[in-house]
Amino acid sequence: MIQRFDHMSIVVKNVAEAKRFFGLLGFKEAVSVVISGETFAKYMGVPGIEAEHVTLVAEGVAPRTEIQLLHYLKPEAKEDHQIRDLSKIGFNHVCFAVEDLEAVLAKMTANGFSARNDVLDYHRRKLVFLDGPEGVTVELSQWY
DSSP states (O other): OOOOOOEEEEEOSOHHHHHHHHHHTTEEEEEEEEEESHHHHHHHTOTTOEEEEEEEEETTOSSOOEEEEEEEEESOOOOOTTTTOTTSSSOOOEEEEOSOHHHHHHHHHHTTOOBSSOOEEETTEEEEEEEOGGGOEEEEEEEO
16 A cells, blocks of 8 residues: 655756746755666666756645655657646646645746646636646646
């Protein structure tokens, strides 16, 4: 049985912009290293891997919640031309619960990050999708 959610990894071209996005949601950089070598190549299934690996931690959140950013130096990262298409098979989106959805949404849009839709009231929650780093869909949820 699982104990809890641990982390999610996102491959990014622009580490600074991804850190800025998640920083606005309360994530702080904890560790930044370069991963490479045969051990990581085997584990990741990426021959010749060399990548910046940045761990962001949601400040003041328990249990510990991480977003890990991977910026490939070698090989070149592959584009996912369907990443924004929520009808495709595979990863769909990540959702974070927030205390005040309107305030967080206002902060994000004031800093240049846009909502993908209007706020939806659904099953005792307010929900909204954001365009996250590299097109990853990030949802915000406020329970009431």
